Structures are given as C-alpha cells and as structure tokens.
Amino acid sequence: MAALAESAILKDRLGFEQAAAKYPAFPRTVLRKLDTALRGVLISPSALDRARQEGAVYDPVPEKGATPVKPSLRGAFFSDATLFRDIEVDEQDFKRRIKQGAPYTLDLVDGKPYLVDGGVPVEQTFFSPLPSYYGKRTQRGTLLEKVVGAGPANCLNLNILSYCNSWKEHLPCKYCDYPPSFRSRGSFTPQGWLTQEGLDDIVEAVSVALQEVGHFTTLRIQSGSDPHGARPFENEVAQYVRVLEALQGVFGTAKVPARLVASAFPKDQSAGLAAAGASGYEPHLEVWDPQAFEWVCPAKARYFGRDYWIQSAVDAVESFGRGNVCTQFVAGAELAGPHGLPTPEAALESTLEGAEYFAQRGVVPVSIVLWVGRGSIFFRDKQAAPPLEYYVRLAQGFRDIRRRHRLASDINDYRSCAVHPEADLGRLDAHRAVNGKPGAAPCPH
C-alpha cells in the first residue's frame, strides 16, 4: 500500500491509449509491442490458416513417443518491421504466464491480418515466413530446426548445453521458466555437452541454412551455465571454443558472425573466445540493484558475485570492441517482492544507473520485459510485471543513454533479437553509433 501511495506509475496504471497520449513521441508500434508482451496475443484460426499459407507456421514433427507440440509462429511484424512475439494459438496457453489485462487477438480483417484490441483493429500485421531449411534433415536424420532454430528473422540460434547448472543446484534465476533439462535440440552427452555427432549436425545445419540468400546476418550461441572447471566456467568456455572452431570451417573465415549469450568469463577467457572467432559476447547481469541481484539470481551471486559479472562484461570490450558486448536487464525483476525495490520509480532509477555505468564503458545495456512463466519461482509466487508506463520510461532511458554514448548493438538489434524495446527506438540512432575497438574514430557524420 505504501508503494501504491508513493508510485504514480502504480497508481495511474496507464493503458495503451493513455500511455500513447502521455508519451506522444514514443512510436506507437513500439508501444504496442510492449503492450503485447505484457498482455499476450491469441491468433484466430483463420489468421493461423493465413499464416500457414504464407509459410509462417512451425508445425513441429513430434519426436517418437513424445506429446505432439502445438504449432507456433516466430512472431509477426508491424508495418515498420517491428516484431512482436509470443503469439499463442490456444487460449489454454495463456495459463502458462501471468499477464496483464485481456490479450490482443491476431485476426483477419477484410482479409488482412490485424492486431485487434477489444474488437477494434489497431495495427496491420505481417507474418514472418520460416526459412527454407525447416523440415530438412541432417545425414544422421536429425531435423535441422531441432539443431538450429531460426528467429527472429535474421538470426540462427544454437544451444550447446542441454541444462543449466543453476537449476541443477536448485538456484535458478527466479524468473527462469526453463525446465532443468531444456532444449533437447542436438545430441548431448550424459553430462549435457554436445557429442561429436551433435557438433557435426550443427555444422551441417548451419551450412544448409546459409544456402538461403537474404535471410541471416548473425548467429546466437547460448548454453545454460556451467561454473565448473579448473578456472571459473572453464568447462563452458571449452565448449564454446569447440563450436566456434567448427563454425570457422563453415564460414571459411577466422571470425564467426556469432554472439555468445553466456556466463561471465574472466578477461583472458573472453579474449580466448574472441580469438576463437566469436564476434560478440553477452554476460547478462539481469538486475543492477545489489540486494535484488543476490535474491533474483542466487547462482550468479554464488558464481562469482555481482562485481565479477559486471567486470566480466566491462573487460570483454577490450577483446570484442564497443557495441559488441551486451548485458541484459530483466526489467521488472528488480521489483519482485519481498526483496525487490519498492516502486517502479525506484526501479527505473536503479536500472538506468546500471545502464549508464555499462554504457560509459562501451558495454551496450539491453532490457527485456519480465516474462512470468509457469515453472519459474516468480510464477509460483504470483509475481507480476510492472505496468506499461514503467517499460516506456525504461526504454526511453536506455535509448537516451545509448544515443548519448553513441552505442548500438548491431549483433543484438531489433532484427536479430527483437525483444529489446530500446533497440527498436535505437533504429533512429544507428547511423551515429561508434562501434569497434576502444578508441575507434567517431563516425564522420
């Protein structure tokens, strides 16, 4: 109650049109994207059929003996190519998340796909076709999309570890809804790492995917976290090196256009990954406030603390260059009770302080909307994301910070990740960014 009395954001709880009126310079499509992330989107059967006709629906082949998986889309575009994701095909699926308010509908209006709010068409939408490699198999018979996922449109996604150590130690990040052995793509050893056959599948799948011209600009390689080894996270680093060296053969270049969404590595290890070909690196801090960090991400606190995770990102700029190291904030997690910050206004101040800190050092801060999904501790505890206005002000703040520091993350932008609203706003500033090695000359215009 005290927080409600102190917080205008909580008290006002602006809806879309109210937020649009209060922040007229904020692009409506990006605002709509934030609102769909909070409220969810349900696609109508007729719109789903249209999406299928346009090759935009993934109808996965069920593994033998496994429960069939529902069809899915990689998201859909607004007219400006802003992508919104998390489109559900079944109303029952909304129970998997704690959302705010009634969901949008994606439906056909006069034969065209539209986002519909309360029966009113609000934005024309366009489907994102699947790449042509979907449905094909490796020589071993593995479906290529199980090895390398595509989405959003310009990005190929690889997962090289079948688990996260945080879950193994019962210390998951509290917003994380991945099950203990997530992402069964590829082939993994009992310890969870890629087998040689799994690695061969990756090489083959990426090679096939790249045959489609005009589709991909980057790879995202990620794993769960493994802090073990002779040095911090050494086992995890070794696996990334293994995959990078294999991909060097695919591209025929020393540099692999891949960013690693990984744990926080010591300086010499991230330098080693850059030397092995990685083009970008993302050790995600997730939460800036020290107390909230300890509580929201206990495994990161244990391995090896907030200062370590911060320094890892800062140190990596020397190896990867300005704009090629990102750290992510799960915006809203810092508010979760009982140990979180008391108001959205306090959360804004804290998170923006963190964003400024990193930007000053050439690390690109990115944010995502808090997803409270079934399987996470936050879902169990019925935590909720803050109101829309919080995300508007945060995205503006992040954009202003990035603009002032002339930072853009081309490898993690609105086309290759599409979940960071400041990246959508930052499209207006992209030409001003000064990326590359520290001390790189400013852009001439």
Added chain:
Amino acid sequence: MPPLSIQASALLSDPATHKVVVAGGEESRARAELRPSLRLLEDGTLAYAEPFEASEANSLMLALHWAGKAAEILLSAPDGRAWRITAAPRRYLYTGPLFQSFYREARAQLGPNSQVGGVWVLEPLKEEDAGYEARKRIEDEARPHYRYLDRSDVTPNGARA
C-alpha cells in the same frame, strides 16, 4: 490512392531515369539518395531497396513513417523529363517474397558480395511534372512579376542578346 500518371510510370520503368529519394527529418536535416531500384508495384505503391540498415537515410525514412510524414521522389531522364512524387513510407520489410525479389535483383546487378538491408514501400500522395517547361508555365502564370523583361514572351519587341 489514384494510380500514378502515365508519365510517372514511364519514367519509373525507363532504366535511364535517375531516381532520387529524399527523406527529411528533424533539425532540418535531409538526405538525398539515388535509388535505382525504385519501382512501381502492382497495387500502385512504390518500393525501393535500402542497401544499408544503419544508414542515415534509413533512419530518416523510419522517422517519417513514425511521424506520418512524406518523402520526396525525383525522377529525372536524360531527355529533360522530370517528375516529382510526394510519397508516404507505409512499410519496411526485410523478409518475404518482395524483399527476396529486390535481394536477387541486387545480386544480379552488383555481384555476390552485395546485399539489401531492407525494402521501403511508399504510397504516392501527390505528383507533379518537375520538368523546366512545365514549371515555367506554372510560375509565369502565378508569379508574372518575377519574369525578366528581356524574355521573348514578356517583351516581344524588345532587343535581345
């Protein structure tokens, strides 16, 4: 949206036509770029390939789209024909059949190391003859006192160089 005139359509389909797209933005900045890929689509809209995602021209065009404002297109042929089209950016895309069409075209013309960043689709709002003779007719009628007195139409009996 009425269809473009025969003159504009002819200029658009003429490979010798120079096609310039100008996007203006905040603080009076504007960016003019040659857009040889500019073409008329079947539904009467115009589309062109933006080669570079992070270009200033692309940012300015996006700003126009977000603001609901229009860009200017100038078509200029070697024989002196010129046409101006005011057009509103309606869509930006980087996937799908239309994008692929522009991508393949760029590859065919510029080689295997070329690309397209994205495709802008614009809706023509207004068009006018931008050629000298057409402009002169309009200006002479609207603003006769800016005509030089030694012009043959102004002083038929006057001495001329």
